[in-house]
Amino acid sequence: MLFPGQSEPSLLHKCSSSYPIGIFDSGVGGLTVLRELRKQLPHESVVYFADTARLPYGSKSPTEIIEFVYQILTWMRSQQVKMVIMACNTSSALALDILRPHFDFPVLGLILPGARAAVKHGKHIGVIATEATVKSNAYAQAMQETQPNAKIWQIACPEFVPLIEGDRLADPYTIQVASNYLEPLIQDQIDTLVFGCTHYPHLKGLLSQVLPYPVNFINPAAYVVKAAVKELEILGLRHTNLELAVNNTFTRFYVSGDPQQFAKISSRWLNKMPSVEQVNLSHVELLS
Incomplete structure (x- = not known):
């Protein structure tokens, strides 16, 4: 089905390598x-x-x-x-x-490349993402298709994006929010953490401080x-x-x-x- 005002797409995109x-x-x-x-x-x-x-x-x-x-x-x-x-x-x-x-x-x-990278690096995988991404279950499905035995935990972190967009990375409140979000994943002893939102790599330094042990960070970017x-x-x-x-x-x-x-x-x-x-x-x- 074509959307309003849209013509049938060509089979080969006619463009130049110099295009952005x-x-x-x-x-x-x-x-x-x-x-x-x-x-x-x-x-x-x-x-x-x-x-x-x-x-x-x-x-x-x-x-x-x-x-x-x-x-x-x-x-x-x-x-x-x-x-x-x-x-x-x-x-x-x-x-x-x-x-x-x-x-x-x-x-x-981002989902498929990130999911494939995650299952190559770990077996107990945590995914932090927006509420919509977690509800979609897209990361878990993509990982299980690649590695059915992978154990996956997903946490929605709705406060992260507004805090990052508000330039509050150094705010003590942001550290507390991060600690609260990561606590269940720490209890589950994850070995790999997927940044299921492109904003979240901006928090890598902070999250490394919150985690009590080293984990593999997967940046799907x-x-x-x-x-x-x-x-x-x-x-x-x-x-x-x-x-x-x-x-x-x-x-x-x-x-x-x-x-x-x-x-x-x-x-x-x-x-x-x-x-x-x-x-x-x-x-x-x-x-x-």
């Missing part, structure tokens, strides 16, 4: 994916979109998430991207399989970018003209909310104050 890669999230969480992309694909340009006007995604209904993602992917298409990475676990869990077939560029999600590298190479869309790429590599930042707020918070991880443009998605037709 799209990354989107509800906020600054997707910067963890951007960071990995800069490590593994340093010669690619990026269009980064943060849906800050509607965060957090984790407390939204599946229908709302699908509508939001449809709007964002439609806007990304207007930016002539050659690929989109859903740098949002909630979107990956609820919208990826539904919307991916209806766009003529590759759309990658690293593994979805590995998948992106392979996909681009298969499609012949990886930027191979390195001299041209170095001269033209850049990241354009867009938000649906306050550009200044996003610039201020993201500068902590970008080591600079980015230029950020506001985008109004209200003109994009919703699914209904």
